[in-house]
Amino acid sequence: MSKTIALLHPGEMGAAVGACLVGGGNRVRWVSAGRSGATRARAAGAGLEEVQTVKEALAGADIVLSVCPPHAALDVAREVAGHGFGGVYVDANAVAPGTAREVSRIVGAAGAHMVDGGIVGSPPSPKNSTRLYLAGNGGADIAALFAGSHLGTVVLDGPAGAASALKVCYAGWTKGSMALLADIRTLAQAEGVDGALLAEWKISRPAVIKDSELVTGAARKAWRWIAEMEEIAASFEAAGLPGHFHHGAAEIYRRLEAFKDTATPPEMAKVMAILKANGR
Amino acid sequence: MSKTIALLHPGEMGAAVGACLVGGGNRVRWVSAGRSGATRARAAGAGLEEVQTVKEALAGADIVLSVCPPHAALDVAREVAGHGFGGVYVDANAVAPGTAREVSRIVGAAGAHMVDGGIVGSPPSPKNSTRLYLAGNGGADIAALFAGSHLGTVVLDGPAGAASALKVCYAGWTKGSMALLADIRTLAQAEGVDGALLAEWKISRPAVIKDSELVTGAARKAWRWIAEMEEIAASFEAAGLPGHFHHGAAEIYRRLEAFKDTATPPEMAKVMAILKANGR
Numbered sequence A, B: 001m002s003k004t005i006a007l008l009h010p011g012e013m014g015a016a017v018g019a020c021l022v023g024g025g026n027r028v029r030w031v032s033a034g035r036s037g038a039t040r041a042r043a044a045g046a047g048l049e050e051v052q053t054v055k056e057a058l059a060g061a062d063i064v065l066s067v068c069p070p071h072a073a074l075d076v077a078r079e080v081a082g083h084g085f086g087g088v089y090v091d092a093n094a095v096a097p098g099t100a101r102e103v104s105r106i107v108g109a110a111g112a113h114m115v116d117g118g119i120v121g122s123p124p125s126p127k128n129s130t131r132l133y134l135a136g137n138g139g140a141d142i143a144a145l146f147a148g149s150h151l152g153t154v155v156l157d158g159p160a161g162a163a164s165a166l167k168v169c170y171a172g173w174t175k176g177s178m179a180l181l182a183d184i185r186t187l188a189q190a191e192g193v194d195g196a197l198l199a200e201w202k203i204s205r206p207a208v209i210k211d212s213e214l215v216t217g218a219a220r221k222a223w224r225w226i227a228e229m230e231e232i233a234a235s236f237e238a239a240g241l242p243g244h245f246h247h248g249a250a251e252i253y254r255r256l257e258a259f260k261d262t263a264t265p266p267e268m269a270k271v272m273a274i275l276k277a278n279g280r
Helices: A012-023 A037-045 A054-058 A070-082 A097-109 A139-145 A162-190 A194-204 A206-211 A214-238 A244-255 A268-277 B012-023 B037-045 B054-058 B070-082 B097-109 B139-145 B162-190 B194-204 B206-211 B214-238 B244-255 B268-277
Strands: A004-008 A027-031 A049-051 A063-066 A088-091 A113-120 A130-135 A151-155 B004-008 B027-031 B049-051 B063-066 B088-091 B113-120 B130-135 B151-155
Touching (some): A004 A054, A012 A037, A012 A151, A027 A054, A063 A070, A070 A088, A097 A113, A097 A162, A130 A139, A151 B194, A162 A244, A162 A268, A162 B244, A194 B151, A214 A244, A244 B162, A244 B244, B004 B054, B012 B027, B012 B037, B012 B063, B012 B151, B054 B070, B070 B088, B070 B097, B070 B214, B097 B113, B097 B214, B113 B139, B113 B162, B130 B139, B130 B162, B162 B194, B162 B206, B162 B214, B162 B244, B162 B268, B194 B206, B214 B268, B244 B268
Parallel strands (some): A004 A063, A088 A113, A130 A151, B004 B027, B004 B063, B027 B049, B063 B088
Antiparallel strands (some): A113 A130, B113 B130
């Protein structure tokens, strides 16, 4: 049962997810207006059909799949609702459960049905283990579109919002702990004890040394994680739990924003210098 | 060269450190007024000499060693200064570098010389690997007192404050990441995805599962970690870095304060229920 899917607005992750759908015999459209040459090359490589406007992408589409930076998730939903889209709307973004439910209200008011999604892992490929979590009515139908692809699926037994919650908890650790370690290394450097800290970790916590430098490879994505961390903080606060950790992580990634699209990962010393220099 | 040392105000860690000094042939006094039977038993077991007042403890003492809950570190320094102590004052508490420097000013004004310390690890014993970091003039003399004991020493090449900074960075990770994981598990539970999160971690981050339940064994110490987390947050903020993570950790441990001195570690489900219920 081939479907026509409007994929809004794919970056690296979105293009790779789109490729999985194309591989399963589905038609996948994307909107090229205002996007970079790199994005266009990725979309073409993934076998996506280029269209000029969201309106064209939605015409006759069965499904909208939103895979965009977290700060754009609500705007994408509003734009789709504004066109009166009445099919299935999958939000696979790293947003708070409350934001996912807001997306559901927005697209639902225009007649669409929302399925909540959350992606855990790197862009799906033969070497990456990646899973799309789905929740809400119709989740299993979306999962079926990815059968046999590099993107695994898990349909959660919970309402819309559960897949977003799973993603929040997962990224809350991976990206939260990465930011915490970057903060710690930078303090150690500022206090003149970075070498002593590494020596102590070498004795008692050897795995932490490498973990504390993962931020170098992630720095180019920091710009996109600022809003993700704020969504995570909001998720905790909505549940009456401390959101402080991820406000801190948002601040760390805000200070690294300028590494956006840098081709080569910066040295750890450079990351620490920028974190310190960008302090208020 | 046997020394007379006033140990103020030892808990589990302090008693074990005191035992290392006694083992090296030093006299170690502690002040029993107002302390519990458990503390008295620990002190006696460690071979410490019981005295009734701080004044008695300080009379003829060469060294004061402060190993107390972090929130009491400044008060202990003020009390010792109030008695006009003019020897060597070792602050081995988990405090911010700025607090350590404040301790140095307080005891220095009364004529004492402060050596900055920070203890990494569990109370020293044949099975625990524990290190006392020392910084400031005279650090090597203090380290010499522990030669051959279960407490390792590292003399840092830095001013007073460096040993506290090392401890802040070390505990900033161990206790900060523990609190972050407890926050995450509790959110997952509240959103109905705790089982799904554990299943995902089992695939992609198996070590995190056990780490996320370390909080159960630590719950009885949470009361003492509240001020330690605030000291850590202050350390980051003094360096122009985000202190949010440890304000969050302080809030987690504040919610677990009632587990003080519980004999049996609570179940994870109980910890999560308390974290959720104590929300504001």
